[in-house]
Amino acid sequence: MKVLVLGSGAGGGFPQWNCNCRLCAGQRQGVLDACARTQSSIAVSADGESWVLLNASPDIGQQIRSHPQLHPRHGLRDTPIKAVVLMDAQIDHVAGLLGLREGPRIDLYATPCVFEDLTTSFPVLGVLEHYCGTRWHMLAVAGTQTRIDFGVAGFPSLRFTAVAIPGKAPPYSPHRREQTVGDNIALLIEDLQGGRRLFYAPGLAEVGPEELRWMHDADCLLLDGTFWTEDEMRHAGLGTRSASDMGHLPQTGTGPRAGMVDALLATPAGRKVLTHINNSNPILDAASAQRQLLERHGIEVAYDGMEISL
Ligand code: MLT
Ligand code: MN
Ligand code: ZN
Numbered sequence: 001m002k003v004l005v006l007g008s009g010a011g012g013g014f015p016q017w018n019c020n021c022r023l024c025a026g027q028r029q030g031v032l033d034a035c036a037r038t039q040s041s042i043a044v045s046a047d048g049e050s051w052v053l054l055n056a057s058p059d060i061g062q063q064i065r066s067h068p069q070l071h072p073r074h075g076l077r078d079t080p081i082k083a084v085v086l087m088d089a090q091i092d093h094v095a096g097l098l099g100l101r102e103g104p105r106i107d108l109y110a111t112p113c114v115f116e117d118l119t120t121s122f123p124v125l126g127v128l129e130h131y132c133g134t135r136w137h138m139l140a141v142a143g144t145q146t147r148i149d150f151g152v153a154g155f156p157s158l159r160f161t162a163v164a165i166p167g168k169a170p171p172y173s174p175h176r177r178e179q180t181v182g183d184n185i186a187l188l189i190e191d192l193q194g195g196r197r198l199f200y201a202p203g204l205a206e207v208g209p210e211e212l213r214w215m216h217d218a219d220c221l222l223l224d225g226t227f228w229t230e231d232e233m234r235h236a237g238l239g240t241r242s243a244s245d246m247g248h249l250p251q252t253g254t255g256p257r258a259g260m261v262d263a264l265l266a267t268p269a270g271r272k273v274l275t276h277i278n279n280s281n282p283i284l285d286a287a288s289a290q291r292q293l294l295e296r297h298g299i300e301v302a303y304d305g306m307e308i309s310l
Contacts, residue, residue: 001158001191001310002045003198003222004070006053006063008302009037010226010278011092013059021236023284033286035303038063039092040202040276042222043070043081044189046157053084054187054200056096066305082154083107083137085162088184088203089117090170097124101131107153109137111162111182113175121172142182161188163214166205168247184247188214196310198222199269202276205247207263215267220310223260225274225283225301228290230254232280251283251290264299275302 007013014037015024026032038059043051051070057063064070064081072078084106087093094114100106106128110118115136118125125134139162140148146164167184169175175183186201199218203226204211215221226248233239243250251274253259264272274294277283282290283301294301 001189001194001196001198002048003220003308003310004043004051004067005275005302005304005306005308006041006043006067007038007057007059008275008277008304008306009039010276011039011090012279013037013039014277014279014284016279019238019279021238021280023282024279026285032284034284037277037284037304041093041096042200042275043067044158044198045069046155046191046193049080050082050154051080052152052155052158053081055087055093055202056084056100057092058095058099060096060099063304077103079103083109083152085152085160085187086110086114087187087201088167088169089114089122089173090203091122093202094118094122094124097128097134101128103132105132106134107137108134109139109150109152111139111141111185113142113169113173113180113182117170117173121174122170139185141185144181146181157192159190159192161190162186163188165201165211166208166247167203168205186211186214188217191310194310196220198308198310203247204249205244206249207258207260212263212266215263215269218269220271220273220308221264221267221269222273222275222302222308223264224248225251225260225277226281227278228252228281228283236280238280251294261294261297261299265297271300271308272298273300273302273308277301
C-alpha cells in the first residue's frame, strides 16, 4: 500500500493567510526550519495507479498539481482519483469536492451524518449536482453501529474499516453540540496482499480503550496532530477555543487526561506520524524542543509530499 500525504496542515493551512503569529510570520520570513502545509488530506493506492482520496481539501488543485501520481494519464480527460472517502463534514476535509467538479461523477463514501450535513447546512452535494454529481456509498456508522467493513470499487486488494471516534461535528452541523455516531470516523485500511495496516484519524478528540485497540492493530498510525497543548490558541492570542472545544486531543496531556504522545507511546506501530497540524503548534518548527521530544520517541511529523510505503 502506498500513502501520499497531500496536505498535513489543519484548517487554514500553514502559514495561514491572515496570521502573523510567531510561526506563520517566521515561516514567511524564512527564519524558521518549517515547511508550508496545505490543508489535511491523503491519497492511498494499492498499485500506484489508482488512488482513493481520504478527505478532499480546499487546496486540492495545488495538491494534485504537485503530485505527478495524481495527474491525468490516458486520453484527453482522465484522473487516477477513483473515489473519495470523508472522515467528517468539516470545511478543510470536504470543500475540495467542489474542485473536482470538472471530472466524472464522484464516488463518495461517507456516513449518514456527513451526507446529512453536506446536503443541508453545507449543501456542497446539491451544488455538485449542477456539475459532475456524486454517487453515494453509505458507510453505515450510525446509532448503535459503530464500525463497518467496506470495499472501494476499483481497489480489490484494500479492505477498509470505518470506525466511529470521539470528535466534533462542524460548527454548522445540527450535531455540533451533541456528538452523534457518524460525525467523525477513523479508517483502518488493510492491504490484503501484504497484510499491512494503516490507521488514519486526522481529527480525534480522545484516545480511549476502543481507540487504543484499533491503534494496536496498525503498522502505521497517521493521527491528529492539531495542537501541542489544550490552550495554545488562547496562549498565543489567536482565539478562545481550546483543543477539546474543537474536537482534538493535544499531544500534551493535562492533569489526569493523557495526551496523544502518551497514547502513541502505548502502541507498538512501526510508524507513528502526526498530521493535520495547526498553525499554532510549535512542532511545525523542526528546531523546537517539542519536535525534538517527538523525535526522541520515534514520532514523525507529516509534511506535504511525504510518501509512506506499507
Ligand atoms: C478542525 O479540524 O477543527 C478544523 O481544522 C477547523 C477548520 O477547518 O476551520
Ligand atoms: Mn480540520
Ligand atoms: Zn499563525
